[in-house]
Amino acid sequence: MITFVRWLLFPFTLLYASIVWFRNRLFDVGWIKSTSFDIPVVIIGNLAVGGTGKSPMTEYILRILNNAVSVAVLSRGYGRKTKGFRWVKVSNNATEVGDEPLQIKRKFPDTPVAVCEDRVFAVKQLEKNHHAVLLDDAFQHRALRPSYSILLFDYQSLLGPIIPLPTGNFRDLLKESRRADIIVVTKCPNNIDPTSLLHIKTRLEKHTAATIFYANITYMPIRNGAGEIISADQLSKMDVLAVTGIANPSPMLRFLEPKVRQLKHISFPDHHSFSTADLQRIDQTFVQIDSEHKMIVTTEKDYQRLPESFLKKLPIYILPIEQRVLFGQSEQFEQLIKQAFERYRSVN
Missing domain, CATH: 3.40.50 (Rossmann fold)
Structure with missing residues (x-):
């Protein structure tokens, strides 16, 4: 629920939405440069603030690939007290590299994990020795042009009003979902109301042709x-x-x-x-x-x-938690993920 105080900030919301819209159009027409790469660069992102399950999705994708692709994971390293490009080591602490990159490195010690606030610079470093790069939280980082985009939405966020910051919780406009190749509605309840499901599907399909999947969190043994x-x-x-x-x-x-x-x-x-x-x-x-x-x-x-x-x-x-794709769509989802990382085979 949006509080009264946040509604008072609505004029700033209109200003913020206008700036975000204008910035996106500058990238669309090429007035601001966006860098692409010859290797697959797959991004995971969201439009709203708050947790949508990007880390569990990153881990799910790494399990799907199962070392079949020489993929490096790249993160900004939110919360770290360091700057610049850094490799993540199992022995690091969260203040050096951020909590989520450290979690991924400790769960997948054979997977190269790096942090850098400049994604374009970082991918240029990683492409020298890796066949693909998987980035988390990079949907708004438009200086980098991904080869494949996975956009996550929290289930509850799509049931209420979709309003940009600071009145609402969206840091980008819903129409930007058109840039996604896959949309995953995460944190779905175990018993999904069919009416709510139809509402979400209709709402998204007004803006995007991306394949829509639904997922929830599975809690693993403590x-x-x-x-x-x-x-x-x-x-x-x-x-x-x-x-x-x-x-x-x-x-x-x-x-x-x-x-x-x-x-x-x-x-x-x-x-x-x-x-x-x-x-x-x-x-x-x-x-x-x-x-x-x-x-x-x-x-x-x-x-x-x-x-x-x-x-x-x-x-x-x-x-621990893991992502689970619902409604018997997991095989289709996994196939699309594998295809997103297959391009390197044709150039090696």
């Missing part, structure tokens, strides 16, 4: 940093402190609550950098839970930002 899984029976006897620094923790809390004895939650902003005071708050809240069977559960992304000394001090577990 594990610790060493990969040891906690069983459902063990979990049911636990008092759990959930610690999150993500855009929308509600689905995670809804998943956990019926599976644990008692659930408490400490929420931080998305990509939050944990301070000493934050860590003390988490520690004190955990100590105050009066139970012999208790644990902390956090997201994979948040786990990357917690200091190693803190991870060793407390029983901190991870709740």
Whole structure:
């Protein structure tokens, strides 16, 4: 729901929308240069602010490719305190490379992962030794012309008014979805209302001819940093402190609550950098839970930002997630993804 205060900012929304529209038209007519490459450059992006599942989608694509393509992952490295082009190493911390690139590198250690705020410069570095590049959060980075675009929308964002910032949550106009090759509506509920589904489909098809897919988040077994899984029976006897620094923790809390004895939650902003005071708050809240069977559960992304000394001090577990394409469309989706990365074969 849009608050009254944000409606007061509507004149700025009109100004912002005009600037965004004009900028896009300058790129469309070629008055602002957009650089293309000879290798496949596949981007994942969204039009709205907030989490749409770009990291799970990146991981899903890497599982589809399964090392069949020499692909490098490129990210801006949001939240890092460094600048310029950097390779991501498993031994890095989130302040050096960002939480999401670090998460991807640790889950796919054989995949080259780099961060750089200048995507064009970075791809020029990567194309020397890689057959393809996969970029996250690059739909608005129009200085780079992708060979294939995957656009994500959060399911709930398409049910309400689509209004640009600062009144709404969209950083680009819905008509820009016409530049996408694939659209994925993410975070769909398990029981989708057919009326809502038709509303979303009709709304998108007014602006784009892209193939539309629907996906939701699948929660994987809870594990610790060493990969040891906690069983459902063990979990049911636990008092759990959930610690999150993500855009929308509600689905995670809804998943956990019926599976644990008692659930408490400490929420931080998305990509939050944990301070000493934050860590003390988490520690004190955990100590105050009066139970012999208790644990902390956090997201994979948040786990990357917690200091190693803190991870060793407390029983901190991870709740991993994966993307799942719905309605029997997964085979079609995977085939389109493979085709998007196949161009390199014809030039090698």
